[in-house]
Structure formats: structure tokens, C-alpha cells
Amino acid sequence: MPRDPFKKGCEEFRSIRRPTLNPEMSRRQVLLSGLGLGLSLYGTKAMTLERVLESAQAQAAAAPEAPILVNVFLPGGCDLLSTLTPLWKVGPLSDVRRTLGSVETPPLGSTGLGLHASLSEGLDGGVRGLFDAGKIGFLPGIDYANPDLSHFNSRGFWETGIVSPKTGPGWLGRWLDVAGAADNPLQGLTLGGGLSPTLVSAKAPVASLGSPRDARLQFAGTWGTGAEKAAEAWARLADAAPSSLPGPASSARAARLARTVAERLAPYAQQGDGPDPLAPPIAYPEDNDLGTKLSRAAALLALPLGVRIVTVEADGDYDTHDDQPGELATALSGLSQALAAFQADIEMRGIAHRVLTFVWSEFGRRVESNESQGTDHGAGGIAWVQGLRARSGVLTDYPDIGALDDHGNLAVTVDFRRVYASLLEGWLGTPADAVLPGAASFGRVQLVA
Amino acid sequence: MAGNTRTWTEAHVRRLFWRAGFGPTPREVEHWTRAGRERTIAYVVHGPRGGASLLGARPTVRGRPIDPLNEYGHDVLWWLDRMVRSTWPLQEKLTLFWHDHFATRDQDTPLMLRQNRMLRTYGMGSFQRLLRQVTRDPAMQLFLSLADSHKESPNENYGRELMELFTLGDGYTERDIREASRALTGWRVSRRDGQVSGTWFDRERHDEGAKAILGQRGRFGTEDVLRIVVERPRHAPFLVTKLWDFFVSEPIDAASKRELVRTYRRSGLRILPVVEGILRHRALYARLDAPDMVKSPLVYLAGILRMTRKPIANDSFTWLLANMGQVPFRPPSVAGWDWGPTWMTSGTIRARLDAANMLIGWGRPAVLEVPDEAGKPDLTPTQQVDLALSALGDPWISAATRNILTNVAAHYFDDLTKPWQQDEEKVARAAMLQRTLRNLLLSGPDAHLH
Numbered sequence: 027m028p029r030d031p032f033k034k035g036c037e038e039f040r041s042i043r044r045p046t047l048n049p050e051m052s053r054r055q056v057l058l059s060g061l062g063l064g065l066s067l068y069g070t071k072a073m074t075l076e077r078v079l080e081s082a083q084a085q086a087a088a089a090p091e092a093p094i095l096v097n098v099f100l101p102g103g104c105d106l107l108s109t110l111t112p113l114w115k116v117g118p119l120s121d122v123r124r125t126l127g128s129v130e131t132p133p134l135g136s137t138g139l140g141l142h143a144s145l146s147e148g149l150d151g152g153v154r155g156l157f158d159a160g161k162i163g164f165l166p167g168i169d170y171a172n173p174d175l176s177h178f179n180s181r182g183f184w185e186t187g188i189v190s191p192k193t194g195p196g197w198l199g200r201w202l203d204v205a206g207a208a209d210n211p212l213q214g215l216t217l218g219g220g221l222s223p224t225l226v227s228a229k230a231p232v233a234s235l236g237s238p239r240d241a242r243l244q245f246a247g248t249w250g251t252g253a254e255k256a257a258e259a260w261a262r263l264a265d266a267a268p269s270s271l272p273g274p275a276s277s278a279r280a281a282r283l284a285r286t287v288a289e290r291l292a293p294y295a296q297q298g299d300g301p302d303p304l305a306p307p308i309a310y311p312e313d314n315d316l317g318t319k320l321s322r323a324a325a326l327l328a329l330p331l332g333v334r335i336v337t338v339e340a341d342g343d344y345d346t347h348d349d350q351p352g353e354l355a356t357a358l359s360g361l362s363q364a365l366a367a368f369q370a371d372i373e374m375r376g377i378a379h380r381v382l383t384f385v386w387s388e389f390g391r392r393v394e395s396n397e398s399q400g401t402d403h404g405a406g407g408i409a410w411v412q413g414l415r416a417r418s419g420v421l422t423d424y425p426d427i428g429a430l431d432d433h434g435n436l437a438v439t440v441d442f443r444r445v446y447a448s449l450l451e452g453w454l455g456t457p458a459d460a461v462l463p464g465a466a467s468f469g470r471v472q473l474v475a
Numbered sequence: 476m477a478g479n480t481r482t483w484t485e486a487h488v489r490r491l492f493w494r495a496g497f498g499p500t501p502r503e504v505e506h507w508t509r510a511g512r513e514r515t516i517a518y519v520v521h522g523p524r525g526g527a528s529l530l531g532a533r534p535t536v537r538g539r540p541i542d543p544l545n546e547y548g549h550d551v552l553w554w555l556d557r558m559v560r561s562t563w564p565l566q567e568k569l570t571l572f573w574h575d576h577f578a579t580r581d582q583d584t585p586l587m588l589r590q591n592r593m594l595r596t597y598g599m600g601s602f603q604r605l606l607r608q609v610t611r612d613p614a615m616q617l618f619l620s621l622a623d624s625h626k627e628s629p630n631e632n633y634g635r636e637l638m639e640l641f642t643l644g645d646g647y648t649e650r651d652i653r654e655a656s657r658a659l660t661g662w663r664v665s666r667r668d669g670q671v672s673g674t675w676f677d678r679e680r681h682d683e684g685a686k687a688i689l690g691q692r693g694r695f696g697t698e699d700v701l702r703i704v705v706e707r708p709r710h711a712p713f714l715v716t717k718l719w720d721f722f723v724s725e726p727i728d729a730a731s732k733r734e735l736v737r738t739y740r741r742s743g744l745r746i747l748p749v750v751e752g753i754l755r756h757r758a759l760y761a762r763l764d765a766p767d768m769v770k771s772p773l774v775y776l777a778g779i780l781r782m783t784r785k786p787i788a789n790d791s792f793t794w795l796l797a798n799m800g801q802v803p804f805r806p807p808s809v810a811g812w813d814w815g816p817t818w819m820t821s822g823t824i825r826a827r828l829d830a831a832n833m834l835i836g837w838g839r840p841a842v843l844e845v846p847d848e849a850g851k852p853d854l855t856p857t858q859q860v861d862l863a864l865s866a867l868g869d870p871w872i873s874a875a876t877r878n879i880l881t882n883v884a885a886h887y888f889d890d891l892t893k894p895w896q897q898d899e900e901k902v903a904r905a906a907m908l909q910r911t912l913r914n915l916l917l918s919g920p921d922a923h924l925h
Contacts, residue, residue, distance in 0.1 A: 101808075125628070175635070175649060176635065176639050177808070177809075177810070178639070178640075178810050211821065221817070221820045233820075233821045233822075234820045234821060234822040234823075235821070235822055243825070243828065244828075244832060245828075245832065245910070245911060245914045245915075246831075246832035246833075246835045246836030246837050246841070246910065246914065247835060247836035247844075247845065247906075247907060247910040248907050248910055248911055248914075249907075251890045252887070252904065252907040252908070252911065255883060255886070255887060255911065256883075256911040256914065256915070259879060259880070259883045259911065259915055260915065260919065262879045263876060263879055263915060263919040263920055263921075264919075264920060266873075266875040266876065266879060266920075269765075269767075271724075271762075271765075271767045272724075272767075272815070272816045273724060273766075273767040273768050273769045273815070273816055273924055274765070274767055274920070274924055275816070276769060276815075276816030276817070276818075276819040277769060277819050277824075277920040277921075277923045277924060278920045279819070280819035280820055280821055280823065280824040280920075281824055281919065281920045283820070283821035284821040284822075284824050284825050284828075286821075287821045288825075347620040347630055347632045348620050348623075348630075394628075395628070396624075396628040396629070396630050396631075397623070397624070397625040397627055397628035397629075397630070398620055398623055398624070398625075398628075398630055400620070400630070402630065402631045402632070403631070403635070433649055
């Protein structure tokens with residue numbers, strides 16, 4: 027019978043929970059202790075907190091305080107006007123959006139804007155609560171000149187940071203090419219199925235990950251030395267016959283990365299029905315994929331794995347051609363709960379000062395509504411930065427409802443590349459012109475306090 | 476090396492059967508190599524006389540037949556089974572192409588299956604007829620908000636994708652989309668017993684006014700829009716290139732594009748003549764000794780089962796396909812899937828390894844299981860590798876892969892001490908070696924190329 031392939035790791039995992047840590051710990055043990063710290067927030071009895079804190083200090087000293095960017099994509103084109111509403115224009119807006127009915131957008135502090143009621147859902151008042159606590163800077167009117175209203179074109183522009191039909195590496199992949207490590211695929215991590223196009227790089231290794239629960243490479247019906255030989259053979263096949271053709275190269279590269287990811291994450295994988303080493307210290311919303319991904323992200327960010335960029339795609343469909351009142355409320359509610367839980371999680375883990383979250387969507391929506399209680403593709407969307415060090419407030423000019431373009435769309439008040447350039451320089455600490463073509467021409471907006 | 480169009484070898488047959496379908500069985504390779512180029516291409520393109528049928532017994536999952544309408548995830552199994560057992564694989568491959576091209580999701584299963592049947596029926600004939608069916612299809616109309624698009628406020632969703640993704644790709648303006656959307660107003664869905672049963676055209680809701688679309692003016696309706704877009708000079712090169720990229724890894728060259736555009740137009744915008752032109756093209760047979768196109772997850776999975784003549788025996792395939800990144804009936808968006816090298820990531824290759832594991836040992840049942848007592852410790856390393864290959868229907872592997880696997884076989888028993896080597900422990904270890912070799916053949920880097 028196949029033996030439990032996790033057995034070895036499992037025993038080692040348990041051993042660090044006993045008060046017998048060797049002061050001269052291997053790197054692997056240090057990693058495991060960092061994990062223990064996460065668990066200790068539950069008040070695990072079997073662990074000597076003093077020891078764990080000691081090793082955590084050693085670990086903190088070893089790991090640089092490198093800033094981390096979490097990139098959250100709202101697919102479909104989120105509607106600015108219903109999400110962050112200009113309360114001084116509610117009258118004229120309800121005239122052109124009569125099919126949407128009235129949207130509940132309680133006032134947001136003294137900004138004169140109202141925030142969609144669903145964004146109050148979640149821990150401590152959700153996204154609204156984060157704004158009130160000074161942790162969010164909104165960027166209304168974000169887009170680019172002569173906006174392309176195709177999802178795919180516009181999304182591609184945002185993903186690459188280049189307004190051009192050519193495809194190529196993503197803007198964050200290019201940043202890793204410039205500033206990342208040559209040997210750590212976890213530095214750029216997509217949580218969820220495939221790799222986010224924003225993270226596609228020219229040379230820096232990056233990775234996508236469903237869940238570290240299943241990171242280890244296993245071969246059915248093999249165990250002991252037989253299983254080891256299978257894993258060795260996988261590594262040799264992955265390294266053999268490098269090809270310059272894209273297809274074979276992608277296949278071999280995926281095999282190599284799968285092995286590297288497996289090695290790095292094996293210590294954190296859940297052992298059978300044992301405790302989940304990456305369990306979050308706070309309750310995340312249930313049945314919320316974005317929440318699950320962000321909880322995993324928070325746990326991994328708290329470990330010295332060198333993660334610099336995380337990308338996730340939100341659930342929910344922001345492409346609200348039909349039934350916008352219902353669809354948008356559902357989507358924003360899930361988003362608000364997930365983001366609030368994530369922020370509380372990383373604060374509790376003590377890493378929030380290193381993390382800035384950027385939330386974006388590929389365009390905004392038409393000012394006038396359609397007959398299906400929805401809105402068509404438009405311009406002038408919404409994005410925001412979130413975090414302890416995010417500059418709070420409304421950071422860009424709100425588009426003037428009275429001055430629409432020829433197509434009945436909002437005017438663009440901030441180019442998304444200005445925001446990218448500002449994230450690169452103000453947060454990641456890299457000159458923007460090394461990553462974004464023409465960076466000098468976009469100006470900057472202060473995003474970090 | 477470029478494929479010589481005169482010679483016809485086993486490698487040619489393998490390439491054609493993979494690209495036009497889901498891989499050949501060893502018997503098919505043998506038979507069609509002898510039959511020669513013309514007969515093989517004619518068979519692949521036009522299918523068996525009397526049309527497609529399904530080979531072998533109907534599969535059962537948990538003791539019951541696949542039930543696409545009532546069991547969660549069985550819609551996926553139902554179509555995968557057709558890919559595995561159809562006697563006309565090109566028909567399924569083109570249905571998959573159209574499902575990607577006219578990507579639809581999030582609709583009730585009966586509507587998705589109805590659309591699937593429609594794509595299979597119309598997917599090889601006239602593009603214009605296919606487009607007309609797609610435009611009237613209830614799942615599509617609901618997905619892209621064409622149903623209920625009203626003259627008072629036309630919904631632009633369908634009009635935009637019609638031009639951008641379905642027919643032209645480029646060369647139109649926002650104004651063309653608005654005007655086309657006006658011409659497309661008036662569609663509604665009909666319901667029976669609370670379920671959507673079809674679509675109908677409600678003249679009252681249609682914008683009867685004059686429209687200017689892509690340089691033409693008139694009181695246009697749906698049929699006019701569909702005619703105007705496919706008559707644009709851009710349409711033929713757009714569609715021909717999309718079909719080419721589905722079958723061939725190299726980008727299309729200008730001369731081949733001109734030739735296929737001519738074929739398409741002369742045939743009255745028929746699909747199969749273009750596909751046949753591509754399947755005959757020498758570019759399809761390039762690098763026969765080193766395949767360079769990445770199999771999509773469905774092609775990968777259906778290919779394993781087809782080559783080994785194994786049935787779908789459990790329902791794991793649905794979540795395995797999700798982890799690999801391709802669940803039929805649930806494309807990621809209206810743009811369909813990203814094909815090519817982007818299929819392969821650290822996560823998706825893991826999912827393919829899980830699929831191999833499921834087939835070899837984890838599945839209930841595991842159709843490619845190797846019992847402990849089936850080990851053959853007396854085979855030479857080369858024979859061990861050949862045994863594993865033949866158990867999987869002789870898939871292609873590179874010389875480097877063969878070397879590595881032979882080396883694995885040569886050293887697989889090294890740690891067994893003498894007394895162990897005579898008894899059943901060694902037989903069991905030989906079975907483990909076969910599991911290892913077959914797993915690596917199914918999930919290692921070569922397995923994903925065709």
C-alpha cells in the first residue's frame with residue numbers, strides 16, 4: 027500500500043511545537059517557527075511562545091523589510107458612479123440612470139461623495155471602515171486618454187502598463203525582471219489557477235498557486251526510495267533538453283517551477299486531516315473565493331519566503347450590462363468582506379506596514395443606463411490603494427458629470443500609468459522609467475503617506 | 476525539419492491525428508500509415524461513412540450512466556466522453572474551437588447542451604449560417620445581453636463582441652458598434668414551464684430607423700448586420716488566421732493566408748475547406764521529431780483515454796480540468812481560453828500530474844492501475860520503458876526523455892539488498908517502477924506537446 031508521503035514532514039512539524047527547539051536552527055526550522063507564530067495567535071498550548079518569538083526575531087533580522095504589493099483585479103469594468111457617488115449630482119444622475127432605481131450610497135466622511143452601502147459589509151465596517159480609519163485612498167476617474175471600451179484591449183493595457191495592441195510581459199513581471207531575484211519564483215505569486223498576465227515576466231521566475239495544501243509533488247503508488255527516484259526523475263526531465271520554442275520551453279519551465287514551488291512550500295502544506303498551518307488568525311467570510319485567496323496570501327506573506335507581489339482576481343462580475351443593482355451589490359459585498367478581513371489579518375500578523383493593496387478594474391461604465399437595468403462599457407473608472415501606509419482620502423479629481431465626452435462617457439482625470447509610476451517609485455522603490463515606457467510623461471500622484 | 480508533403484510516415488499520422496483530434500491509437504497509426512496520405516486526410520476531414528458514432532461501451536460513473544442534465548459536472552464528462560470515443564474526432568475538435576470562439580458560460584445546462592449540439596451541427600459548413608444560429612441561440616443571447624435589448628436603450632454587449640471577437644477583430648468604430656446594436660434590437664427569450672425554451676423576434680422592440688454600419692446605410696436588422704460583418708474584407712483573413720492558430724504553432728505566412736482566404740471565399744465562406752487546407756499544409760507537419768504545440772487540458776486528457784482505450788470511470792475529471800485551466804461550458808470569459816504556452820504554469824502542470832495519479836492509482840477505479848503482482852523484475856531497463864510506453868498507446872517521447880527513463884529503470888532496484896531480490900518484494904518494486912515510468916510519461920514535459 028502507498029504510505030503517507032507526508033509522514034516525515036508531519037513529524038518534523040509536530041516536533042517544533044514541543045518546547046525543545048535547538049538554538050542553532052536550520053533555515054528550514056526557522057521557517058517552521060515562523061509558521062508556528064501564526065498558529066500561536068490561536069493560543070496553541072503546546073508551543074513555548076518565548077522560544078518562538080526568539081526565532082521570529084532571528085527571522086525578522088534575516089529577512090529584509092521589503093515592501094509588498096497586493097494587486098486585486100475586479101474583472102468586467104466596475105461602475106464608478108454607483109460605487110463612489112458624487113452626492114451633489116444625485117438628481118441629474120437619477121434622471122439618466124432611471125432604470126437602475128435608487129442606489130444606497132451613504133455619505134463618505136466629509137468628501138461630498140457617497141460610498142455604495144455594500145462596501146460597509148465585513149469586519150469593522152468593511153471598505154468604508156478602512157476609509158474612516160485612514161487606510162484607503164480612492165482614485166476616481168482613472169483610465170487613459172481615448173479609452174478603448176473592449177474588455178480585452180483595455181485589460182491588456184492595464185496588465186502590461188502599455189497602451190498598445192502588442193502583447194508582452196506584464197508591468198509587475200517587468201518590475202521583477204528589473205528588481206526581483208533570479209531564483210525565487212515565489213517573489214511573484216498569483217493565487218488561483220493560472221498566472222496573472224500582470225506577472226508574466228521576461229526572465230524573473232514567478233509562480234501561480236492554488237493552495238499550498240497541495241504543493242508537494244506526488245506519484246501514485248510509489249513510496250520510500252521508489253518515490254524519491256520518481257521525484258528525482260521529474261527534476262531531470264524538467265532540466266533536460268531546453269528548447270527555444272515557446273511550447274516546449276513553457277512545458278519544461280512549468281515542470282521546473284512546480285518542483286521549486288513544491289520544495290519551498292512543502293513545510294507549510296497541511297498534513298492530511300491535521301491542523302492547517304496556514305489557517306488565518308481571524309475569521310474570513312465564508313463561500314468567498316477572494317477571501318480564501320487573500321487569507322492564504324496573508325499567511326505566506328508573513329513567512330520569510332521573499333514574496334514581493336501577489337495578484338488575485340476578485341469573484342463577482344463587474345460587467346453589469348444587466349441587473350446592475352443586484353449584481354454590483356453582490357460583488358461589492360463579497361469584495362468588502364474579503365478586503366476588510368485581509369487588512370485585519372495582516373495587521374494582526376504584524377506585516378501590514380509592508381503591504382500596500384491596489385484594487386483596479388479595466389474601465390468604468392457608461393453614465394446613461396440601458397433598458398436591462400444595467401450599464402454598458404464606459405470610461406473614467408475607479409481604483410484605490412489600501413493599507414496602513416496608504417495616503418488616505420480621495421486622491422484624484424472626480425470627473426465632472428456635466429462635461430461628458432462625445433460618447434457620453436466620463437472624462438478621464440488620472441491616467442492609470444501615473445498611478446503605476448507612483449506605485450513603482452513611491453512604494454516599490456524603483457525608478458519608473460526602468461519599467462514603464464515614457465514614465466516621465468505621466469506625472470506622479472502621492473499614494474503613500 | 477519541414478514536413479515533406481510526398482512522404483507519409485507514422486509520424487505524419489500521429490501529428491495529423493493529434494492536431495485534428497485527440498491522438499491516435501497504435502492500430503490507427505499502423506492502418507493509416509499504410510493507407511497513405513490522401514485516404515487518411517479524406518477520412519480525418521470527412522469522417523466515416525454515415526457520420527460519427529461513439530466507439531465502445533457507454534461509460535458509467537459510480538455505477539450509473541453519465542447524466543449531463545442532472546448531475547453536477549456531468550456535462551463536462553459527457554463532452555469529454557465524446558472526445559474520447561467519437562469516430563470523427565475532427566467534429567469534436569471543431570466544436571471545441573467554436574465553443575472557444577463563441578465562448579458562452581453561466582447559463583442553465585440544458586441551454587449550454589443545446590448550444591453545444593448546434594455548434595456540432597453547424598460547425599463545419601457555412602460560417603454565415605453558423606453565425607445566424609449563434610445569434611439566435613438562447614444561451615448566447617442571455618450571456619451577451621442580446622435578449623431584451625430594446626430600441627429605447629440598445630444593449631451593446633453582443634454588437635461589440637460580434638465585431639471584436641466573432642468576425643472582424645479590428646477595423647470598426649464605437650459608432651459602428653452603437654449602430655449595429657440598434658439593428659440587433661428586438662430579441663427576446665421564450666419560456667415554457669418557467670424554463671427558457673428559445674428566442675423570438677419582437678418587432679415592437681426593434682429599432683426600425685436608419686443605421687450607418689461599417690460604411691453602409693439602411694433600415695438594417697439582424698440579418699443585415701450579420702451579412703455586413705462577414706462581407707467586410709477583414710473578415711476572411713481574421714477567421715482564417717484564427718483557425719490556423721488552432722491547428723498550427725507557427726504563425727501563418729502571407730502566402731498561405733492569401734491562399735486560405737481564397738479557399739474560404741470561393742467556397743462561399745465554408746469552414747471545412749479551410750480546415751482541410753490547413754490539415755494538408757506542410758506547416759502542420761513541421762518538426763515531426765519534436766512536437767512544439769501545447770495540448771490544451773481537454774486535448775491532453777481526452778488524448779490519454781483515447782490512446783489507451785480507457786473509459787471515463789469516475790467524476791474527478793471535472794475538478795481536474797478546473798485545476799488545469801479548461802472546464803468546457805465554463806470558459807473564463809467571452810474571449811474564450813488563452814491557448815498555447817500559457818496553458819503551462821507551475822499550478823496547471825501539477826494538476827496534470829494529479830490527473831496521471833488519479834488514473835494510475837488514486838482514482839476509484841484507477842483505470843491505468845498497475846497491481847503489485849504485475850511487476851516484471853526480469854526485464855531489461857529498455858524493455859521496462861517499452862512496456863510502459865506500449866501500455867499508454869505508444870506516446871511520443873524525446874531521445875533525452877528515453878535516456879532518463881531508461882536510467883531510472885536501470886537504478887530502480889539499487890537499494891534492494893540481495894535477499895530481497897528474489898522474492899515478491901522485487902516484483903512489487905518492479906510494479907512501482909512501471910507506475911513511476913507511466914506517471915512520468917503522462918505528466919513529464921513531453922506529455923504536454925503534440
